[in-house]
Amino acid sequence: xxxxxxxxxxxxxxxxxxxxxxxxILADVLTRYHRLFGNDARFLTGVDEHGQKILEAAAKTGLTxxxxxxxxxxxxxxxxxxxxxxxxxxxxxxxxxxxRFVQDVLSRLMVKGDIxxxxxxxxxxxxxxxxxTEKDLVDGNCPLCGRPVEHLVEKNYFFRMGAYQNWLIDYIxxxxxxxxxxSRRNEVLGFLRQRLGDLCISRPVERLSWGIPLPFDxxxxxxxxxxxxxxxxxxxxxxxxxxxxxxxxxxxLIGKDILTTHAVYWPIMLHAAGYEPPRSILAHGWWLTxxxxxxxSQGRVxxxxxLTEKYGVDAVRYVLMREMTPxxxxxxxxxxxxxxYNSELAxxxxxxxxxxxxxxxxxxxxxxxSGQRSHPWPVESDLEEKIAALxxxxxxxxxxxxxxxxxxxxxxxxxxxxxRQVEVWxxxxxxxxxxxxxxxxxxxxxxxxxxxxxxxxxxxxxxxGLLHEAIGIGPKGVSPRVDVTLFPRIETKRxxxxxxxxxxxxxxxxxxxxxxxxxxxxxxxxxxxxVIVEAxxxxxxxxxxxxQVDLGYERRQIVAGIAKSYAPHDLVGRRxxxxxxxxxxLLRGIESSGMLLAASDGSRHYLIGPDGDAPVxxxxx
Numbered sequence: 001x002x003x004x005x006x007x008x009x010x011x012x013x014x015x016x017x018x019x020x021x022x023x024x025i026l027a028d029v030l031t032r033y034h035r036l037f038g039n040d041a042r043f044l045t046g047v048d049e050h051g052q053k054i055l056e057a058a059a060k061t062g063l064t065x066x067x068x069x070x071x072x073x074x075x076x077x078x079x080x081x082x083x084x085x086x087x088x089x090x091x092x093x094x095x096x097x098x099x100r101f102v103q104d105v106l107s108r109l110m111v112k113g114d115i116x117x118x119x120x121x122x123x124x125x126x127x128x129x130x131x132x133t134e135k136d137l138v139d140g141n142c143p144l145c146g147r148p149v150e151h152l153v154e155k156n157y158f159f160r161m162g163a164y165q166n167w168l169i170d171y172i173x174x175x176x177x178x179x180x181x182x183s184r185r186n187e188v189l190g191f192l193r194q195r196l197g198d199l200c201i202s203r204p205v206e207r208l209s210w211g212i213p214l215p216f217d218x219x220x221x222x223x224x225x226x227x228x229x230x231x232x233x234x235x236x237x238x239x240x241x242x243x244x245x246x247x248x249x250x251x252x253l254i255g256k257d258i259l260t261t262h263a264v265y266w267p268i269m270l271h272a273a274g275y276e277p278p279r280s281i282l283a284h285g286w287w288l289t290x291x292x293x294x295x296x297s298q299g300r301v302x303x304x305x306x307l308t309e310k311y312g313v314d315a316v317r318y319v320l321m322r323e324m325t326p327x328x329x330x331x332x333x334x335x336x337x338x339x340x341y342n343s344e345l346a347x348x349x350x351x352x353x354x355x356x357x358x359x360x361x362x363x364x365x366x367x368x369x370s371g372q373r374s375h376p377w378p379v380e381s382d383l384e385e386k387i388a389a390l391x392x393x394x395x396x397x398x399x400x401x402x403x404x405x406x407x408x409x410x411x412x413x414x415x416x417x418x419x420r421q422v423e424v425w426x427x428x429x430x431x432x433x434x435x436x437x438x439x440x441x442x443x444x445x446x447x448x449x450x451x452x453x454x455x456x457x458x459x460x461x462x463x464x465g466l467l468h469e470a471i472g473i474g475p476k477g478v479s480p481r482v483d484v485t486l487f488p489r490i491e492t493k494r495x496x497x498x499x500x501x502x503x504x505x506x507x508x509x510x511x512x513x514x515x516x517x518x519x520x521x522x523x524x525x526x527x528x529x530x531v532i533v534e535a536x537x538x539x540x541x542x543x544x545x546x547x548q549v550d551l552g553y554e555r556r557q558i559v560a561g562i563a564k565s566y567a568p569h570d571l572v573g574r575r576x577x578x579x580x581x582x583x584x585x586l587l588r589g590i591e592s593s594g595m596l597l598a599a600s601d602g603s604r605h606y607l608i609g610p611d612g613d614a615p616v617x618x619x620x621x
Contacts, residue, residue, distance in 0.1 A: 003034045003041040004242075004249040006278070008258060009048035009091065009228050012072035013057040016079055018287050018332060021304035022320050023253050026284070026404070028085045029321055030251065032458030033398045033407075042242055044235055045080070046091030047073050051129050051224035052203075055210040065210045069094055079305055084313050084461055089239040091231050101234035102227050103215040105273045109159070110216050114272050120156045120200050123149040129224050131200055144257070157202040157220060164268040165196040171267070177280050179263050180402070181327035184256065184283040188263045199265060201226045229266045233275060249278040251402070253326075256283045282402060285329035302332060310334075311490065314460035315341050321404040321459050338490050343570050344412060350487035352419050353467060356446050357480035359422075363431045365439035366479065374436035376444040377425050383417040387448050390414055394455050408459065409569075411452050418445055418452075419573035423531045423550060428615045446471050446478045463487070526581035527597070527620035529610040530556075535568035538590065546590060547571065549578060551617050556580075559592035565604040575609040577620050 007027045010020050024045050034041035049069040058068035073092055080087065091098075109115050122131040125142035132142065132149060142149050169192050172178055172185065179185040202220040203211065211221025232249055236242045254262050267277035287302070307316045319337045322344075324330035360366070368374075390410060397407035422445065431438045450471045457464040463486055470486075472479035533555070534548035545563045549556045558578070579595040586592070598605040610620065 001039050002246060003031070003039045003251070004246045005031050005034075005041065005043050006232050006249045006252045007045040008254050008262070009046045009093065009231060010076065011051070011053055012047045012049055012069050012076070013053040015072070015075055016304065018302040018304055018307075018320075019255055021079075021083060021316075022287060022324065023255060023284065024080060024085055024087075025083060025317055025320055026326070027253050028087070029317070029404060029458045030398065030402070032086075032461065033395075036454075036458060037395050037399065042088045042246060043086075044089040044091055044232065044239075044242070045085075045087045046089070046231065047076055047093070048224065048228040049073070049092055049094045050211045050221075050227055052126055052208050052210075053129065055208065056126075058210075066094065082305055082308060082313065084317060088241055089235055091235050091239065093228050093231055095234075095238060097238045098231060098234045099212050101237065102212050102222065102230050105230060106222060106226075107215045108274075109272060112272070114160045114163070115157055115201070116160070117155065118158050119153065120158075121153040122151070124152045125149045154204060154207075156200050156204075157214065157217070159199045159201045159226070159269070159272075161199040161265065161268050162196045164271060165192060167271060168192060168264065168268055171271075171277070178267075178277065179259075180280055180282045183327065184259055184263070187259065191260060191264060196264070199223070199226075225261050225265060226269065229262070229269060230273075232278070233270075248276040250280065252278045252281045254281065254283050256285055259283045282326055284324065284326040287324070287332045288329055289332065307334075307337070311337060311341065314463040315345065315487075318345065318408075318460055322408050323405070325405050326402055335492075338492055341487065342489055345487040346489045348412065348415050348419060348573060350485070352415055352422075353449060353470065353480075353484070353486060354482075355419075355422060356442055356449065357470070357482045357484075359427050359431070359438075360442050360446075360478075360480050361482055363427070363435060363438055365435075365442055366477075368436050368439035374434075374440045376441040377430075377434075377437050379444070380417070380421060380424065383414070383421055386410075386414050386417060387451065390451065390455065404459070408456070411455050414448065414452050416573040418448055420531065420533055421445065423533075423573075423616050426615060443478050446480055447473065524581075525579060528578050528580040529614045529616055529618045529620060530576050530578045531616050532571045532574045532576060535571040537563065537568060544587065545571070547596075549576070549594065551578065551580060556593045557591060558594045558596060559587040559590050560596050560598075562596070562598065562605045562607070566607070574607065575614075575616075577608050577610060 005027050007023050010016060027043055027045065031041045031043040047069070054069065055065055058065045061068055063071070069092070073090075077090055080090075106115070120131060122133055123137060124131050125145065125147065127147055128142060128144050130142075130144070131152070136143050137149065138146070140149075141147055169189065172189060172192075176185070179188050201223040202214060202217075203223065205213075205219055205221060208221060211224065212227050214220045214222055232252070233247050236244045236246050252262065263281050263283070270277050289302075304316065315337065319340050322340055323332070323336065393410050394407045397403045397410065425441055427438050427441070450468055450473060453464040453467045453471075457468075466484065467486055470481045470484040472481065528551050530549045530551045532547050533550050536546050538544045538546050538559070541563070543561045543563050544559055545566070545568060547558045547560055549558055556578070577597040579597070582593075582595050584591055584593045597608040599608060600606070610618070
């Protein structure tokens with residue numbers, strides 16, 4: 001099956017920001033998943049190079065419009081390459097064949113009677129290149145961008161868009177997946193419940209010369225949207241590997257701010273010209289900062305290349321796919337990126353591979369792979385079920401629901417489960433007694449991790465490719481490398497500051513404000529290495545979490561006041577230190593048998609855990 005996935009064509013009046021990057025990475029990730037699942041997927045992105053904004057941007061740089069477009073197109077392709085985006089077609093609307101295609105569509109619509117001339121009087125927004133009526137304005141400004149408008153009266157050409165209003169309403173109602181998610185579909189239908197006017201599709205050359213001339217009146221160029229929105233079809237006639245049979249596109253990705261033009265204007269234009277609409281349009285939300293919507297004028301713009309230079313390409317791709325459920329808004333902050341990276345990539349995924357590889361070599365498991373194989377040690381039934389269903393469930397989340405965050409969470413659930421399973425096996429205790437069983441168990445865990453890595457590869461192609469190579473699956477088994485660090489932990493500013501404080505304290509001792517105790521007092525504390533195997537919120541207690549902790553020799557229930565700092569799903573598999581001889585206490589009516597060790601800076605907690613492969617249940621001294 002062929003899947004044709006498209007993004008908007010981005011205006012080349014400025015370089016891409018995190019919103020552009022998200023849409024394009026999402027298309028890249030979905031394309032890679034479809035190929036992983038056996039589909040023949042094609043992916044188009046590109047730039048919209050006509051219109052008044054481009055003309056003005058070129059004038060500011062002192063370049064001709066075409067030279068400006070050439071420079072900006074190269075800028076986009078360079079950034080997409082740096083972000084690991086592998087498109088099949090990068091489309092530019094200045095392509096001569098595209099111009100001929102658009103002019104052919106305009107000629108046919110003119111002959112059909114769907115285009116007519118008339119005088120237009122209205123309020124014009126230059127940045128959005130749109131006319132507005134008086135009632136459309138918000139406080140006298142453009143309702144889309146909030147900037148000033150100017151009043152214009154001029155002769156123009158109009159497209160009879162209103163004549164197709166009822167057709168589009170019927171089409172959307174009969175095709176529930178045409179606009180996704182459901183909230184955007186309802187938004188479009190609500191817009192269509194009002195009278196839909198005709199669309200002005202021309203601009204006089206004397207006011208705007210940078211555009212595709214109308215074939216029936218060279219004194220005008222066509223409206224930039226009427227030009228750009230036909231590229232997805234013209235590309236199938238221009239660029240390989242696309243073919244004419246690839247249209248209609250299976251999935252068109254956009255931001256919610258351009259929903260009307262793509263879900264109302266575009267399908268009507270296509271239908272009037274005799275083409276099918278795309279099968280599905282998905283309008284994702286906005287990336288917000290802690291101060292609101294991103295805005296260049298207000299200094300709230302996040303540039304993707306700056307992030308990749310600091311944190312790596314795959315880390316940026318991962319967090320973007322992890323945080324935004326398509327359709328909803330999401331908040332982006334570097335602190336969030338670091339937290340996700342350290343918690344899920346460094347601690348969960350990277351640490352799991354490191355532990356398995358070290359145990360493999362520590363117990364010389366390679367020498368046990370030849371000859372008669374032993375059976376792996378028992379595996380928790382729910383983990384076996386998760387692994388068996390993982391490929392199917394990830395495919396469902398991608399192909400049916402288009403929910404990369406949910407797909408990633410299912411993969412991480414298996415990773416966390418493998419971490420727990422290693423703790424349950426406790427190979428540091430049993431490895432010498434049953435070396436063959438240990439080797440079989442570690443090989444099973446490494447192969448399971450490889451499955452998870454393969455399903456994460458569309459999100460993080462470089463790092464997961466490295467992990468697959470490091471595991472080293474071959475005809476005789478596995479050969480994991482210990483010299484591979486997948487995700488070096490990112491040291492935060494706070495950690496750096498704390499380390500500096502510790503260094504200063506070591507260089508120049510200061511008097512502690514806490515009362516001093518003797519060794520006998522300290523020896524009374526029974527500190528044990530543990531691992532969290534279950535975590536859940538407590539209704540009505542916004543600061544407390546109920547944890548089930550494995551101490552090796554028994555399981556304990558502990559109520560901890562860390563809910564402001566950790567989500568339950570982030571804690572499962574986390575290695576911690578527990579005060580094991582604390583008297584049981586009731587907190588919110590729930591028994592707590594122990595206490596976790598954590599550092600605090602007054603605003604959040606930081607769990608303290610044993611380093612490396614310290615056995616669960618071992619004493620902390």
